[in-house]
Amino acid sequence: MARSGLNSSGTDVNSELPKKKLTKQSFQQGLRIFRFTLPYRAKFSIGTVLLTLSSATTMAFPWIIGKLADTASGKPLLLPNGSAVTINQIALGFAVLILLQGLFSFGRIWFFTQVSEFTVRDIRQALYQKFVSLPIPYFEKNRVGAITSRITSDVGIIQDSFSLTLAELFRQVMTLIAGIVFIMVVSVKLSMFMLLTFPPIVVLAMVFGKKIRVLAKTTQDELAKTNVIVEETLQGINTVKAFTNEQFETGRYTASLTNTVRAALKSNLYRGGFVSFVIIGLFGGIVLVLWRAATLVQAGQMTIGDLTQFALYTMFIGASVAGLGELYGKVQSTLGASERILEILDEPTEPTHQPGALPLQVHGNIEYRHVAFSYPTRPDLPVLQDISFDIQAGEKIALVGPSGAGKSTIVQLLMQFYELSGGSIVVDGRDIGQYDLTELRRHIGIVPQETMLFGGSIRENIAYGKIIATDEEIVLAARKANAWQFISSFPEGLDTLVGERGIKLSGGQRQRIAIARAILKNPAILILDEATSSLDSESEKLVQQAMDELMQDRTSIIIAHRLSTIRKVDKILVIDGGRIVEQGTHDELAHSENGLYANLLKLQFELT
């Protein structure tokens, strides 16, 4: 029978996700997901054997009941030796069979559940591993929600499929075939009559069912739209309030709710029709068959036991046909889900481990040679053009320029988050493409504009720079980053929780955590992306000191927003519109008449 409900993914697996047309090709594609069950094939085989046994015992029930009826009405079952089986003996046999059936069912569920839970864990793990090793552009082209639903909904469908759908499919097909064979044995005449009556009803019911599914999907889509409104407004609640648009948003939500109700009512109108059709069609058919059977019994062509058997097998057949109809939809969803999962697993990952890549000892000489770049999401818009500069190991350079000039992009290319559109970047004399990506990134540290803290303790957050760091190392890093002062002022020190459920750190404190992280990582090359939001002067001083400490003896690239902080760097590159428009030391650039840097300086001076 069709089952529904929540599985351990917490997803409603019956929700209408895109389905896949059943073709030979889609079937073969979808079956590839089965390779994940291979490690558990022994359990799978045991489950299948138990399933076969439990189905077979179920199929024996009508037969025994028929024999019971015959024995009761004076036509006992004769053994090969001629002795008759008593009612008590039949009933005892029946009881044993029921007991066995119970055991088989328990075993089947237990084994199939194990297969599905382990398989699903492996699929999720493979997907996650894939996600984290996909290149950055993938995440810009696909919405995070869509990606996470692969690992929740789609995997949920697969889970349901391994634990239920497959077993059901197998059982229903077996029931259908065995049921038809049994009723044929009981009475060919009545079977033919029945097989002519029911299939048309079933076909009609299937067409009807399809229409209902389409309508149910519309209802769900409408409901999803209302959820989008709730999410949007709650996320931007400050904006809603600031613009005093509470009433407007409520109106928008109400309108959307009305649409949902309208769709739901329409869908349920059809559902009601469907139910009454099934009742009339199905029971009408049953009455018709019973009438024919009664005439056959009256004519002495069937016994009461035959009739009982026939009626029960027919019910089994009916149930399995109905079940198969529903399973068809589930198989389609499974194939769809499995294809979407496999699609991700087939995505090319970042070339993290290049065969024959060089083991790394990075000094930090960097050279950009005519670098050109456009973001993959906007290939027609050149973001960088002809960027050429070099930095000797240990030097410090600053990138300055108006917002959107391309400063962050320049450093992201060094991290190899994206592929260049032209030119090359060379580190210690070799093209960065020749390095093992993971190895190279290991030697680059970054203090970003906005420090992301993970939910967890301060200790864990600092140790993100070096997972295996000891407490001494962490404290030392925190001291060098001027962070120890505030950390030790918390009662729980390094164990203080930060993030969503912990305390909120100020911008300056977060930056110092990021600096401590970078100190622990101890990279040869350092990227400092100055925060645009200004800190109070005390905090600013602490952060600046920490940055100076961090930059010592490292090749450093500073994306500067406050020009006061970069007077001492070896070279300043002024970027505008994706090009280097000026370069030189602070003193050189500050005195160049009409230069962009001189102008920016003037502007900041006036502002302060």
Ligand SMILES: Nc1ncnc2c1ncn2[C@@H]1O[C@H](COP(=O)(O)OP(=O)(O)OP(=O)(O)O)[C@@H](O)[C@H]1O
């Ligand atoms: N992920 C992205 N996908 C597409 N375009 C992007 C992406 N990131 C940045 N851009 C665009 O590239 C250009 C350069 O952006 P970039 O972030 O490098 O500028 P920036 O000089 O660092 O600016 P800011 O000082 O405001 O941080 C901008 O026009 C921006 O809109």
